[in-house]
Amino acid sequence: MELSQLPDATLVQHYRRGNEYALEVLIKRHQAKIFGFIFSKLDDVELTNDIFQDTFIKVINTLKTGKYNEEGKFISWVMRIAHNLIMDHYRREKRTVIHNDTEQTPFFSFLKDDSDTVEELLIQNQITEDLQQLILELPEDQQEVIRMRLYQDLSFKEIAEATDVSINTALGRMRYAIINLRRMLEKKQISLSI
Incomplete structure (x- = not known):
């Protein structure tokens, strides 16, 4: 081959x-x-x-x-x-x-302006770390769709093709991932805002 x-x-x-x-x-x-x-x-x-x-x-x-x-x-x-x-x-x-940030990535509103204090930057870094830790607790198929959508900026069509599932399945996995993340945020009392 x-x-x-x-x-x-x-x-x-x-x-x-x-x-x-x-x-x-x-x-x-x-x-x-x-x-x-x-x-x-x-x-x-x-x-x-x-x-x-x-x-x-x-x-x-x-x-x-x-x-x-x-x-x-x-x-x-x-x-x-x-x-x-x-x-x-x-x-x-x-x-x-x-540039070209999408509405589907509300978790990541990096550096709003360059007058951020050191404290605000530390909080933003902590928010990113908290979210990444929570994503690791999701089932593997949900982790995969979150990473592809948020970190790689792939469309749901591209995600479906890459994971060999239907678009509806990819959308469903994303939906369940967001629901699970919200539950974990509430349970662990973590806030993703400054």
């Missing part, structure tokens, strides 16, 4: 065993989606190229040092890296708005 026909997890294993071409296949397979995701947040081709390259430098370093944890899908992991690099960029630049 040709490398281009192998699933992501198998290509990762090939790359970790020294087959450099396996990584090239992975990059080509996912570059449009990753590049599009980064560009949708930055709206700057040059900066998008830089962050795209930084993303894969991190991917390569993590794979080569053996620190890659094969839980979940490769593309989800790469998208998380890209998302974190975008956040790092905005923190460095002290920018206040993430």
